[in-house]
């Protein structure tokens with residue numbers, strides 16, 4: 001049996017792309033726009049031993065799975081092709097043949113632990129996630145890759161979250177500026193106010209607010225981000241109003257803020273920590289202060305991990321749930337929700353913009369971080385774009401107030417910002 005025959009036997013329906021392998025076999029339309037080549041036995045073993053996104057990603061990132069017809073900085077079309085393919089479980093004959101080809105005894109995964117020990121094991125594993133040391137390591141893994149690399153991918157705004165496109169043909173830069181304007185306006189900020197921006201990245205929101213006379217404290221767990229942001233603040237002469245700290249947000253003790261912005265942090269927190277997280281924000285706000293929480297969500301309210309590939313290669317320990325769960329937790333922390341909106345399609349456009357940047361600066365990016373890392377970023381950004389387009393993930397803004405005991409919010413009767 002050839003590798004192509006094994007592929008053919010596990011694919012349900014026609015293949016939209018051509019697949020070839022090192023044994024000389026091939027399957028799928030010869031004239032297809034995209035071609036995948038399993039170039040080595042190692043590639044085959046990655047695909048066979050970790051079926052699904054992780055095996056595919058391992059083989060692709062290591063170069064054992066070669067791709068023609070897409071740029072590695074933007075493999076969107078390849079992922080769109082693959083997302084239409086339905087797989088069947090391989091039969092016993094195929095598994096034996098694969099085992100023989102790879103020289104291993106059997107590819108069947110080890111049996112799962114007995115049912116009764118599963119809940120205990122899960123509780124143990126969850127307990128190990130999201131302590132301050134492990135969170136610091138996870139953030140270091142993703143955000144301290146290289147500031148120069150992020151400059152090339154994110155562009156001058158150095159903003160690593162969903163933009164808000166005023167029109168479909170707006171540039172990424174315009175859309176990021178518009179997002180900061182939207183957050184600033186939703187929070188009703190005025191000169192002299194105090195803002196706390198948790199998970200501040202390279203300080204985009206911090207500088208936006210400080211330029212408008214607001215006194216801002218930003219915190220990030222990434223040392224590289226903090227150093228970059230501190231330099232940018234000094235160069236722009238904003239040091240009187242703006243401070244970026246390299247710190248866990250949980251270490252902030254100041255309170256009485258007029259507003260808190262959290263842009264792209266909630267994904268890192270872990271759902272079971274939401275009560276502590278929103279409670280922390282409540283305690284930092286003055287009575288009447290506002291929170292704007294901007295985060296990636298699921299279209300349902302179950303707690304989900306981000307997927308094996310993203311968890312292993314991109315964002316360790318990320319977790320997502322739905323906007324309903326976020327709103328429930330905000331309310332249970334004692335805050336009053338005034339508004340929420342979904343910017344799902346804006347994130348697809350943002351990711352397309354980042355992929356365009358990665359393609360444009362590909363050689364320099366590879367030189368900066370190595371081809372494997374550059375490929376991981378291309379893969380995860382293009383895959384995330386597809387996820388937003390297909391409504392597998394969304395992006396929600398939740399605006400809430402710390403309303404006082406008298407119930408007076410002091411807010412205008414209708415939304416006070418322009419969309």
Ligand SMILES: C[S@@+](CC[C@H](N)C(=O)[O-])C[C@H]1O[C@@H](n2cnc3c(N)ncnc32)[C@H](O)[C@@H]1O
Nearest residue numbers: 159160161199200201220221222248249263264
């Ligand atoms: C997706 S980035 C968003 C950065 C920025 N808000 C932006 O829009 O570009 C997430 C940020 O959350 C920060 N972060 C994650 N966990 C944190 C924690 N426990 N304490 C402080 N910052 C944290 C990361 O360091 C990073 O700056």
